Amino acid sequence: MAMNRIPGHNIYVGGILSLKNKAALERENITHVVSVLRLSPSEELFSNFQHHKIDVDDVDYENLLEHFPAAIKFIQSGLDSNGGVLVHCAMGKSRSASVCIAYLLHQQRSALTPQSALEIIKQGRPLCEPNDGFMQQLELYHEMGCPDDVTTHPVYQRWLYRREVEDSVACGRAPEIKSVRFEDEQPMRPQSEDKGEVEIKCRKCRRGIASSKYIISHEQEKRSNARAHSNVDCAHIFLHPMKWMSSSLFPAAGADDPNGQYSGDAPLSGRLSCPNPTCGANIGKFAWQGMQCSCNSWVVPALCLTKARVDIANKPKTRGNPPPGALGIRLPPGMRPAENNDIGSGRGNL
Incomplete structure (x- = not known):
């Protein structure tokens, strides 16, 4: 299985071997390639393509989330130029699928979840299965509303802070004060x-x-x-x-x-x-x-x-400025509102 098309999109998911299938790349009009792996294939393989590289390993703790916006922008630029886009990793199973899920979520924020987007991709490539860490990051990205900039988002910054805490605790130490995010x-x-x-x-x-x-x-x-x-x-x-x-x-x-x-x-x-x-x-x-x-x-x-x-x-909910009487202030004669059952009685005017 060299590469497979995502249903409804001119996006293909594959492994590193898909780069050597020149006939398939030409047939599908691949113009843009996203490489999601830390290996460095020969640059000659990308001489005929626009290329975007994401240096990550296929491990739960790798930060793939920070790369979603740039990858999505690159994929969209390929589609807007009427080309095809290949997103590949080593096996075309975890890292490449994660980036494609992020793209689908960004395009259909309210209609898809990470799991439903994965099911769409698996229709074309059944072996796709992001690791647990990447799925959690996709859930977080979806929770954030799939923003164009994740690094300044409070949810992302809290997630980074928690990762630092986990690293410190794993070493038997409390985090340093400079790494703690004080919310106030x-x-x-x-x-x-x-x-x-x-x-x-x-x-x-x-x-x-x-x-x-x-x-x-x-x-x-x-x-x-x-x-x-x-x-x-x-x-x-x-x-x-x-x-x-x-x-x-x-x-x-x-x-x-x-x-x-x-x-x-x-x-x-x-x-x-x-x-x-x-x-x-x-x-x-x-x-x-x-x-x-x-x-x-x-x-x-x-x-x-x-x-x-x-x-x-x-806390009591207040909308606008409350009337002075609501704050317990005694109003002077003539300013006190008459109650419904006191209309015409003269009360409130004395």
């Missing part, structure tokens, strides 16, 4: 007006700690034990890293480097303390290696507040 220092996208804002405060001193935009939602998993309750309420609130956590996550940072560039050893796990210096109450815990919530879900890394030690309240 990042530009935030506006939240939907339909979503109520949640405010979290320290139960002891009432100091504000976090709000909805910093909370990480995690799905509750049903426990296999039939006697256990499958809908146990979560005892913790998991948060993205916030700057006030620094003193707990990196306890020596303040003394060693007031500029926040401390890179010494830090604990892998410990407690989160209230950021109010006169309070310092124990309000939660952290574990860079992750922890299991009471609902049976694992969260990695885990930075969480204990619900029993904080107060959670919904």
